[in-house]
Every structure is written in C-alpha cells, then in structure tokens.
Amino acid sequence: MEIWTEKYRPKRIDDIINQEEIKKALKSFVEKKNMPHLLFAGPPGTGKTTAALALAHELYGDAWRENFLELNASDERGIDVIRHKVKEFARAKPIGDVPFKIVFLDEADALTRDAQQALRRIMEKYSQSTRFILSCNYFSKIIEPIQSRVTVFKFKPLEKEAFRELINRIVKGEGLILENEDEIINALYDIAEGDLRKAINILQAAAMMSKTITVDRLYEIASIAKPKEIDEVLNKAMQGNFLEARSMLIDLMLKYGMSGEDVIKAIQKRVWSLPISDREKLMILDKIGDIEFRIVEGADDLVQLDALLAWLGLGKYKNFTS
Numbered sequence: 001m002e003i004w005t006e007k008y009r010p011k012r013i014d015d016i017i018n019q020e021e022i023k024k025a026l027k028s029f030v031e032k033k034n035m036p037h038l039l040f041a042g043p044p045g046t047g048k049t050t051a052a053l054a055l056a057h058e059l060y061g062d063a064w065r066e067n068f069l070e071l072n073a074s075d076e077r078g079i080d081v082i083r084h085k086v087k088e089f090a091r092a093k094p095i096g097d098v099p100f101k102i103v104f105l106d107e108a109d110a111l112t113r114d115a116q117q118a119l120r121r122i123m124e125k126y127s128q129s130t131r132f133i134l135s136c137n138y139f140s141k142i143i144e145p146i147q148s149r150v151t152v153f154k155f156k157p158l159e160k161e162a163f164r165e166l167i168n169r170i171v172k173g174e175g176l177i178l179e180n181e182d183e184i185i186n187a188l189y190d191i192a193e194g195d196l197r198k199a200i201n202i203l204q205a206a207a208m209m210s211k212t213i214t215v216d217r218l219y220e221i222a223s224i225a226k227p228k229e230i231d232e233v234l235n236k237a238m239q240g241n242f243l244e245a246r247s248m249l250i251d252l253m254l255k256y257g258m259s260g261e262d263v264i265k266a267i268q269k270r271v272w273s274l275p276i277s278d279r280e281k282l283m284i285l286d287k288i289g290d291i292e293f294r295i296v297e298g299a300d301d302l303v304q305l306d307a308l309l310a311w312l313g314l315g316k317y318k319n320f321t322s
C-alpha cells in the first residue's frame, strides 16, 4: 500500500500549493544553479520537506538521489553522527553540472545550542561542496550564528481554498466520494490545523474503510469530538445543567479516547462560536488557560474539567470588572 503523503507529494516546484514567494526564489536557484544555505521555518506539514525535494528534483533530475542527503536531527543520535554522515556524503563529487550537493536537515531546532554550534562549523567546513537546507518549526530556537548564515523562508499554513485544492487532487486520484464536500473539507481543516500530512493521513485512514468519506468517520479516526458535540456540552454547562454536561463530556472522552488536555483544546477552539459577548469569551479563554496549565502540571483531569463546567454553570464569566 502506498502512503498518500508520498504518492501525492508534488515533484515539481510549480506543483507546490501556495508559498508563492518561496517557489519564485527556489526557481531562481535552479536557473542559476547556485544557492545559499537555506532555513525553512514553519509549522509541521506545510511543505518544507516537499520544497527541498522538489528543488533537488529540478536541480539534479534523475541524479537527485546521489546529490541529496536527508537527515533528521532527532533521529541521528547526536551531532557526531550527523558530522560523520555529512563527511561521507561530501567526499564524492556532485554528479552532473551543479557544483554542489544538498544536505537537508529536518528538525534542526531539536538540536541543543551546543550541537547547533557544531553544526555551524560543519556547514562552514563543507560549504565549498555542499549547501545545507535546515528545516525547523520554531525559527527562534535556531542560534543567531546560524540564522545569520542562511537565507530564511517562512512557510505559512495553507488557507482553506488551497487546502481544498490539495484534498481534491487526492479525492480525484483515488476516486473518493465526499458525502458533503464543504463539510468534509471544513472538518479536515479543523482537525489538521494546517498540517497537511495529518489531513492526508486521516483521509487515507478513512478511505481504508470506505471510499465514501463522512464527517463522523473523520472525527472518529482523529479521536476528537465533533465541534457540535463540544458545543452541546458547553451549552448544557452554561445553562447550569452541570450533571448532564458532565455525563455528556465523560461519554465523549470514552467514545473518542480523549484526554483532559484533548478536551480542553477542543473546548478552546469552540469558545469563539459561543453566543456570548467578546468580553465573556475572553473570560472563558482566560479560565481555560488556567485549567490547561493545571492539567499539564499533573492535576486530576476530571476534577479540573468539573471545575470548568461548574464555573461556566455559575455564570462566572459574566462577572468581569472593566
């Protein structure tokens, strides 16, 4: 079975969706057969690895495998292993008419500051024959001496319409039937939070059971409650029906296997849709922040969720002082 994230990974720079400025720059590197070291920063599943691979395909054609080394900082058991692999790779000359090879280092922000210092020296040592593309989620976790030696590209999460375009490529390619296109796209977008890898994986898992994709199936696979179900709990709690809200919430946690943290995150996403004033929404978000902190610190999930439901039922979010 082929993994769809690989099967539908664009091979050419032009087929990458969105990230227009980045694509323009990458194409000029291909034209000039030259490029600086690069840093791709941005949330997971927004096309960083895809862009690096597409660049390699276009620069090297069929010889891309010989000229492209992919490493993952968190898999490589430390900087010494990375140094060793880069050294081996840089030893042989590039194949073809491009005068350098590419080392793609994913999750560079997983390296400690010391390891990053060592990485900077490796980059310098081999810069004659190699270019580095570092990929990270958090630009601020990359040390300044590296930041100043690379050209930075910031990858943005895909907007809804671009996301729809990508999902529709797969729907067409796999002959899927979407029960209701708008609802399915909205649900996938909500579940994946901009992470295309996550969206594609959930879609593939859903399609293994049936080519007809339903919203319910997507939420089941993602193990998160549907927005509507969370809204029902919140409404009950805000009407003061504590026991009913509590039992609905426990049912959801059992049905989807959600932890306290999952529930808090799901509630947090729904606050802006509640039929209350903005000030009241902010009060609730503030409270959710406290509760989430306590749960993460190890407080009992159910005690904390009970406290939130009770707080909502007592209408405490209405008692703000300006």
Ligand SMILES: Nc1ncnc2c1ncn2[C@@H]1O[C@H](COP(=O)(O)OP(=O)(O)OP(=O)(O)O)[C@@H](O)[C@H]1O
Binding pocket: 004, 005, 006, 008, 009, 010, 015, 016, 017, 018, 019, 043, 044, 045, 046, 047, 048, 049, 050, 051, 106, 136, 137, 166, 196, 197, 200
């Ligand atoms: N901009 C995009 N256009 C088309 N497909 C994309 C785009 N971004 C991501 N994808 C799809 O999503 C999958 C995951 O993307 P990719 O591996 O490039 O993410 P990433 O940004 O490198 O994430 P991570 O930080 O998790 O490594 C790819 O297989 C590809 O099919």
